[in-house]
Amino acid sequence: MRIITLLTYLLLFILPGPMLADSLRVDAGWLSKQLDNENLVIIDVRPSEAFNESHIPGSVNLPEALTYRNQEEGGTIVEPHVIQSLLQSLGLDTHQEIVVYDEGKLFKSSRVFWTLEVYGFKQVKVLNGGLAAWKELDLPVTDKPVKLPPSQYIASVNHQRIASKFSTQLASINPMQTVIDARSPNAYQGETSTGKRFGHIPTAINIAVHQNIDQSDDANFLLATDALSELYSDVPKDKKVVLYCEVGKISSTNYLVLRELGYDVANYDASWREWANDFTLPIEK
8 A cells, every 4th residue: 555645645635736727618619519408508698689689599698787786886796686586587506507608708708707606606617709709600599588497596605706895905915815907007007097096906916808818809719728827827826816907897807717727716896996986095006
């Protein structure tokens, strides 16, 4: 019998290092072969008007706008009782395998991906390139809606995946946490702002959302995993990461990437819109 040394035991069982998570993206070709998979639910997160016009066969509609408590006021996530009622009516529950997609930019689908993870879903993936990638392959679309039986979903919050103003402030002064600003370099440097003040959260580093994707007119695609690993190579995996942007939307794409890379990450939903308008909080330029 092989003798396991104390060091080996610690490495294997007590102090496991971060590992790459399973891929959290799927491509259109793969999804096209899963349309008859009864264990898979496809969610279209575009506005209902676009969904009603055409969508991937078998999809249900969960507009990304419904993930906000009040989208006009900011990015704060929808309340538990509201999301519970909504997901029950759509027939969604945490045991299901789920693929979400948007028009192709990835920002809406990433926001819904993050929201579902906050509310207890563990088997969610994103269609890379969204509906635009689907149509590029001339795959079928339909205008026929699908109605799933109501679910018994009960909302529970995974507090490890959502950051508040208070926890973000603590993260900014904690050497064991990293704060990442997903806004543009101009916003990070204080040249533009959607809030009353200009700059960024103290100690935050800037990894703008567009650095994570290959952009085109119709579809955005996440970069290959090795390229993303290089992008975040200076972000230690043994530190908790807190993300923010303007309203917790585009930072959700960074969140998706970091989850795929195996980081412990949370998204600050109210983000810069809240922080910049609270004059009791510090900023840097």
